[in-house]
Amino acid sequence: MEFKKPSAAVIEQLKAAVPGRCLVGDDIVEDFTHDEMDYNGTGTPDAVCLCTTTEEVSAVCKICYDNDLPIIPRGAGTGLSGGCVPFFGGVVVDTSKMNKILSIDKDNMIARIQSGVLLVDLANAAVENGMMYPPDPGEVYATVGGNVSTNAGGMRAVKYGCTREYVRTMTVVLPDGRIVKLGGETSKNSSGYSLLNLMIGSEGTLGIITELGLKLIPAPKYQVSLMGVFADMPSCIRTVSKVKLSGYDPQALEFMDATLLGLIEKYMGKVIYPHEAEGTPINAYLLTTFDCRKEEDMDEIMEGVSEVMLEAGALDVVVFDTPEAFRNAWSVRKAALEGMQAAYNQMDECDIVVPVSHIADFCEYLWSIEDEIGLKLIATGHAGDGNIHCNCMTNDMDPAEFRKRADLFLDKAFAKGKEYGALVSGEHGIGIIRKKHLEQSVGKDVMDLMRGIKSVFDPKGLLNPGKVCTYVDGR
Numbered sequence: 004m005e006f007k008k009p010s011a012a013v014i015e016q017l018k019a020a021v022p023g024r025c026l027v028g029d030d031i032v033e034d035f036t037h038d039e040m041d042y043n044g045t046g047t048p049d050a051v052c053l054c055t056t057t058e059e060v061s062a063v064c065k066i067c068y069d070n071d072l073p074i075i076p077r078g079a080g081t082g083l084s085g086g087c088v089p090f091f092g093g094v095v096v097d098t099s100k101m102n103k104i105l106s107i108d109k110d111n112m113i114a115r116i117q118s119g120v121l122l123v124d125l126a127n128a129a130v131e132n133g134m135m136y137p138p139d140p141g142e143v144y145a146t147v148g149g150n151v152s153t154n155a156g157g158m159r160a161v162k163y164g165c166t167r168e169y170v171r172t173m174t175v176v177l178p179d180g181r182i183v184k185l186g187g188e189t190s191k192n193s194s195g196y197s198l199l200n201l202m203i204g205s206e207g208t209l210g211i212i213t214e215l216g217l218k219l220i221p222a223p224k225y226q227v228s229l230m231g232v233f234a235d236m237p238s239c240i241r242t243v244s245k246v247k248l249s250g251y252d253p254q255a256l257e258f259m260d261a262t263l264l265g266l267i268e269k270y271m272g273k274v275i276y277p278h279e280a281e282g283t284p285i286n287a288y289l290l291t292t293f294d295c296r297k298e299e300d301m302d303e304i305m306e307g308v309s310e311v312m313l314e315a316g317a318l319d320v321v322v323f324d325t326p327e328a329f330r331n332a333w334s335v336r337k338a339a340l341e342g343m344q345a346a347y348n349q350m351d352e353c354d355i356v357v358p359v360s361h362i363a364d365f366c367e368y369l370w371s372i373e374d375e376i377g378l379k380l381i382a383t384g385h386a387g388d389g390n391i392h393c394n395c396m397t398n399d400m401d402p403a404e405f406r407k408r409a410d411l412f413l414d415k416a417f418a419k420g421k422e423y424g425a426l427v428s429g430e431h432g433i434g435i436i437r438k439k440h441l442e443q444s445v446g447k448d449v450m451d452l453m454r455g456i457k458s459v460f461d462p463k464g465l466l467n468p469g470k471v472c473t474y475v476d477g478r
């Protein structure tokens with residue numbers, strides 16, 4: 004398929020489809036050329052349509068499809084895999100103005116929203132109604148449509164699962180402008196192929212999600228966070244499965260080392276976690292959260308989990324049991340990416356997911372290759388579900404040399420992960436950057452099935468080209 008450029012007449016059609024909200028030329032700000040990781044590459048769109056309704060998205064798609072223009076769905080642009088970047092030009096369909104919460108249905112425990120609603124707004128609306136929307140990826144200013152399109156995970160996935168578990172219905176605009184409704188507001192569904200599930204995690208390559216019906220759950224009444232502090236990372240990591248097996252059912256289990264903590268403290272300009280326990284330097288931190296419905300359960304959890312951690316080798320256990328202490332403890336974890344970005348100007352990362360029993364071995368392997376790679380390596384993230392965020396970083400290296408070393412690191416990390424039965428991405432998605440590793444992981448037959456599905460939804464290959472399973476000009 005040869006992509007076209009929009010003629011002046013086509014631009015006029017787009018302007019008529021979204022009156023006053025079609026950006027071209029200098030009105031397209033730089034933000035639209037990349038996602039959160041601009042090292043994933045940049046691309047300039049021919050137009051950006053700021054849509055407000057399903058019908059507007061449909062009209063824009065139809066114009067693009069009839070004129071062979073690439074269509075690139077975009078939420079808030081906080082993705083980490085280049086998924087929303089218009090590498091081959093075309094029209095960005097921005098959903099961030101589709102930000103209405105349509106209803107919170109307490110009887111059915113469903114939130115009906117437009118897809119551009121921010122995660123923070125949905126989470127707050129659920130809480131205001133005595134309920135909880137469990138998925139909580141680290142970036143609360145992402146759109147929920149973006150979360151669904153990447154099947155975003157986050158900290159609470161250990162207990163509550165990822166975004167997929169909470170999607171009941173969706174309205175989707177197909178690349179040629181047709182509008183379809185998928186799923187149902189029922190708690191069961193065995194009604195043919197689950198196209199709803201196919202859309203979840205499809206990263207804008209099959210259709211554009213415009214509305215969503217999402218499952219809410221009753222809000223837990225009490226929460227407590229505990230942090231085990233350790234002299235070394237191996238004992239910290241090996242504690243993860245012990246906490247999971249303890250039966251206390253953690254909703255979150257996150258790990259970080261002292262080096263990363265130092266970067267975060269510098270970025271935040273404050274110190275929240277202890278640095279030593281009774282004279283012994285702390286090198287590793289395991290932050291957990293538990294929730295419960297009765298206040299008296301909290302004491303049992305605090306005592307029981309502390310015992311498990313201390314028996315597993317923790318130097319000490321810190322309890323964050325007031326709302327302020329809880330917020331402070333988690334603000335450190337949530338600033339991890341920003342802390343690394345502030346300290347290093349060259350960076351790459353991946354979010355391999357390994358079976359929980361292999362987290363320790365996998366992390367120890369990563370630390371063992373740091374000298375060979377010649378970059379700063381930091382492994383951190385969601386210890387409770389094996390979703391390890393592996394970062395390699397440096398400053399001011401020749402860009403080609405950095406790329407070579409980062410690629411060597413990624414190749415080695417994915418190859419080792421494969422030995423342990425890992426998957427390429429636990430939550431960030433494939434985008435444009437992880438296609439090679441996806442193919443190595445799942446094999447050609449599976450990739451061909453994905454490409455076959457893609458061609459049913461998008462026979463002209465115009466929707467988000469070059470992402471997940473397709474290539475354009477070798478990219």
Ligand SMILES: Cc1cc2nc3c(=O)[nH]c(=O)nc-3n(C[C@H](O)[C@H](O)[C@H](O)COP(=O)(O)OP(=O)(O)OC[C@H]3O[C@@H](n4cnc5c(N)ncnc54)[C@H](O)[C@@H]3O)c2cc1C
Pocket residue numbers: 038039075076077078079080081082083085086087098118139140141142144145146147148149150151152153154155156157158206207208210211212213340341430431434467470
């Ligand atoms: C500081 C930080 C922390 C993060 N922590 C986490 C984390 O813990 N867990 C996690 O999973 N992610 C995390 N992320 C990644 C990011 O927030 C998620 O990938 C998020 O889901 C992207 O949403 P978005 O609205 O920004 O989407 P975008 O970046 O705009 O798009 C992401 C992908 O979805 C597609 N898309 C967007 N909207 C639609 C739509 N309406 N219909 C169809 N396709 C669409 C795009 O084409 C693209 O392929 C983090 C990012 C940052 C910056």
